[in-house]
Amino acid sequence: MxxxxxxxxxxxxxxxxxxxxxxxxxxxxxxxxxxxxxxxxxxxxxxxxxxxxxxxxxxxxxxxxxxxxxxxxxxxxxxxxxxxxxxxxxxxxxxxxxxxxxxxxxxxxxxxxxxxxxxxxxxxxxxxxxxxxxxxxxLPPGCPYGNARPMNTLFYHGSASHQDEIRWLYPVVEAALSQDPTLCFEIIGNARVRAQFAALPRVHVLHPMKWPAYRALLGRPGRTIGLAPLLAGPFNAARSCTKFFDITRAGAVGIYADHPVYRPVVRHRQNGLLLPMDQQAWVDAILRLNAGEEERRAMLYHAQATVTG
The missing domain is CATH 3.40.50 (Rossmann fold)
Known part of the structure; x- marks a missing residue:
């Protein structure tokens, strides 16, 4: 033995x-x-x-x-x-x-x-x-990566006016990352957002940027699932569905709040997911989408068709 x-x-x-x-x-x-x-x-x-x-x-x-x-x-x-x-x-x-x-x-x-x-x-x-x-x-250096599986990027690109949504998303992201090691998370934010997410693994916090830089960022491949939560409130009532275009431009499939802002453009399970603001429902949807490559591909195809008319 x-x-x-x-x-x-x-x-x-x-x-x-x-x-x-x-x-x-x-x-x-x-x-x-x-x-x-x-x-x-x-x-x-x-x-x-x-x-x-x-x-x-x-x-x-x-x-x-x-x-x-x-x-x-x-x-x-x-x-x-x-x-x-x-x-x-x-x-x-x-x-x-x-x-x-x-x-x-x-x-x-x-x-x-x-x-x-x-x-x-x-x-x-x-x-x-x-x-x-x-x-x-x-000690000679050794490769620490092994035969690691490719990572899929989950992302939320909210502005400073979305602090309530960022706080709401934290437990969703925490649960998704803990249950699926092939996911990483990308968010745009300041030092406060960086500190808020510092305890979570595989989180990348990008500095806020001007519009031309952001357009270029979306053109780079690698993002899989985009998040667009929206809490009820007078300020959010005036928003538009531009997140749908951003997420689709990034080559990702979106999970959107079931909110009047997104209902006119998002057809549930056809060109994205339209969900109530229930955190467990979002966790379940993230995990299912990340595991379902064919489902993502089909929804992205219809999302891109929606964008191009």
């Missing part, structure tokens, strides 16, 4: 390219089962054993205390860096706030790492040569 895989713990400041391109491929090539925790997450219970513990770029006092309490149950202790984090002179010219971060979360922990018997893993021969006294291991 083969031996069970060794468990490796990766401590990182959120999902990041350093882990995906260098650390994770190395651990998987060694046959390790990889668990990742955030730098600010609560460490595992005392006594938890790992064959390898890797700190990716950064370290905190809380994790230092945990390592000191559990060092006997840890195998390899590793610090990985893909920038020159241990030389303050190399940080000259960087933004002051970033320099402070490098000092607090990397530079000042060098002596402690050596005291704990940590290995140094680096991304380039240049770093290996500079820190040769630490006998670093150079």
């Amino acid at each position: 083969p031996a069970p895989p060794s468990r490796a713990l990766v401590v990182e400041q959120g999902a990041n390219p350093s882990t995906d391109f260098f650390v994770r491929p190395r651990l998987r090539a060694s046959g390790d089962e990889v668990l990742a925790l955030g730098l600010n997450a609560t460490p595992p219970e005392t006594g938890t054993r790992f064959g390898t513990l890797v700190f990716v770029r950064y370290l905190t006092p809380a994790w230092r205390r945990w390592v000191e309490q559990n060092r006997a149950g840890l195998g390899r202790l590793v610090f990985f860096m893909d920038d020159d984090l241990f030389d303050l002179r190399a940080h000259a010219g960087l933004p002051w706030r970033y320099r402070c971060k490098l000092w607090h979360q990397a530079w000042r922990h060098q002596a402690w790492l050596k005291k704990m018997g940590a290995e140094l893993w680096v991304s380039t021969p240049w770093l290996a040569e500079k820190y040769a006294h630490w006998s670093p291991l150079v």
Whole structure:
């Protein structure tokens, strides 16, 4: 019977390219089962054993205390860096706030790492040569993408006057992304919208743009399902159905609010979907449309015929 895989713990400041391109491929090539925790997450219970513990770029006092309490149950202790984090002179010219971060979360922990018997893993021969006294291991980059399925883009391109619709959409997008890993979401918005959606995976927030730039954006391929929610209210009563033209121009199929604005142009399940403002109904429709390529193709054909007359 083969031996069970060794468990490796990766401590990182959120999902990041350093882990995906260098650390994770190395651990998987060694046959390790990889668990990742955030730098600010609560460490595992005392006594938890790992064959390898890797700190990716950064370290905190809380994790230092945990390592000191559990060092006997840890195998390899590793610090990985893909920038020159241990030389303050190399940080000259960087933004002051970033320099402070490098000092607090990397530079000042060098002596402690050596005291704990940590290995140094680096991304380039240049770093290996500079820190040769630490006998670093150079990790070649690996491809983090594998045989990933193509992503379909769900999008909402509302303006600043659609804040209520953006708030209404959040749980819809959250549920759709959590249930279908082939979906990503695109939205246009300011810093507040970016902060609002920051916790969700696979979300891209575009800066607001002028009309010529937006027209060009719609001409680029890649969008699958467009969303056009509309809540009842005096301001929305005066809107027009231009979202139908935008979504169709993007080569996508639209899900539209069952509202007087869209009823004259959208024929349900023929050139789009016309739905009540029920969040679960929108989640179900998104998932069904994303899985139904033939249905999307047929509705897009009729939508384009509607636009061209």
